[in-house]
Amino acid sequence: MAKATKKQALGRGLSALLKDPDNDIKSAKDKNADKVVGNIVELDIESIEVNPFQPRTSFNEDALQELATSIRELGVIQPITVRKIDFNKYQLVSGERRYRASKLVGLKTIPSYIRIANDQESLEMALVENIQRQDLDPIEIALSYQRLIDEIDLTQEQLSDRIGKNRSTIANYLRLLKLDPIIQTGMRDGFLSMGHGRTLINVEDDEIQLKIYEQIIEESLSVRATEQLVRSYQKHGKNLGKEKASTPSVPKEIKTTVKDFSEYFGAKVDVKVNKKGNGKLIIPFSSEEDFKRLKKLIQGEA
The missing domain is CATH 1.10.8 (Helicase, Ruva Protein; domain 3)
Structure with a gap:
């Protein structure tokens, strides 16, 4: 416990150092850079902006809320990584979920590793780190590979060496980008x-x-x-x-019941039946609020 307290106090001390205009660190060669770069620093969360190079474009709201609950109870266990872009201004390199969840619970500061990197290096760091994640969908991975090839100017062979993946694996992901956009969306969902x-x-x-x-x-x-x-x-x-094979017809009794469902939910409920007689109901919703309305009806709370 004493070590953790000492480390946190050190982080706060470095934070104060970074707010001193006379000690503005712009490169790894500047005075006191060795005290900051690569160390964990408590940064004001409002001094950090999101990374425009972030390959991830969607965040599961339920998972984000779960992470926020964990952070509220235990704090941010794994620091985020940022790069310094100006005096007391930083940009996320990795850890956007932790950053978003920390803002959700109202944290004022967040533990951060500070890096000194240009735009190209930041893009590469963000892409390579995100590619290693286990929860990216295949299209997000494919898009990250393509961006590394296009924007960092890498060949598939160089990319293979950089991220430790077989060239054939990279090629298989890149081929997914040739699919119709509707199918790509289906994979992402x-x-x-x-x-x-x-x-x-x-x-x-x-x-x-x-x-x-x-x-x-x-x-x-x-x-x-x-x-x-x-x-x-x-x-x-x-x-x-x-x-x-011809699509099985929906029994008359089910069709009648589906009409009742449509009236109850105030939405056009559809039904699909397969050859085995199994089926599913599809209840559309137009917004998050509409979804909450349907949820209450299903739970009998309306």
Whole structure:
């Protein structure tokens, strides 16, 4: 406990040093730079801006709230990483979830590792670090690879060496970016796996590609079933639709009940039934508020 208190006090002391205009550190060679760069410093959270190079574009709100609860109880266990961009101004390199969650609970300061880096180095650090994360979807990873290739001017071989991934793995991710944007969105939303995406790439016709994508969603097709469907397309071409089994009709009683559901929820409820007789109800919502309204109706709170 004494060590932790001493370390925190040191961080606060360094924070005061950084706010002294006479000790403004602009490079690793400046006076006192060795005391700050690479050390944990308690920085004012308002002095930090988000990273425009952050490859992650979406954050799960529920997970963010869970992290905020943990930070409220235990504090920020793992410091964020920032780069100094001006006097008492910093930019996130990594740790945006921790930064966002800390703001949610109203923290005034946050423990931070300080780096001195230019825009290109910051982009590379942010991209490489985020690629190593376990919770990125395949499209986010593919986009990060593409940005490293385009903006850092790396070849696939150089990228392979830089991030420790096989060149074939990198190539497989990059190929996903050739998919129709609708399918890419489906992968980002978790409706498709990377295996589905890699299979769909083999279909050059965009119209057929989307048709197969819709069938995957409607029938919850496995990767193996999708591979069979693609092989059927490659064999029969434009006649793929004729090979597809007819969609089972929805029993009259279910159709009537669905109308009742639609009236109750105030939204057009849809129903899907597969060949085995299993099905699912689809209740659309137009906004977060509309979703909360539906939730209350389902829970019988309305």
